[in-house]
Amino acid sequence: MKNTKFTANELLDSINRELSQGDINEIYKALVAWNVGLQEIKPEDEEKLDKVIDYYFDRDYIRGFINEEILDYAIELFDDEEEI
Numbered sequence: 001m002k003n004t005k006f007t008a009n010e011l012l013d014s015i016n017r018e019l020s021q022g023d024i025n026e027i028y029k030a031l032v033a034w035n036v037g038l039q040e041i042k043p044e045d046e047e048k049l050d051k052v053i054d055y056y057f058d059r060d061y062i063r064g065f066i067n068e069e070i071l072d073y074a075i076e077l078f079d080d081e082e083e084i
Helices: 008-018 021-035 043-057 068-083
Strands: none
Touching: 021 043
16 A cells, blocks of 8 residues: 555545635645745745636636646546446
């Protein structure tokens, strides 16, 4: 067993049952902050991260925060499974 605090299934269940879109946006902001190397989010960083979230919601062609190539691969795997 992995040495993790939770499994992906537990996290997905929690997201589905307990989190609002606002909560998900905070997760997105934290992930973006982590990816750009921030150790903490300062007020001026919060404003920038809010702009990132706005940028995401203002563009219909962006499917999600997950890399497009990874998302396409996941969809391909799940579609292949359904065809069997």
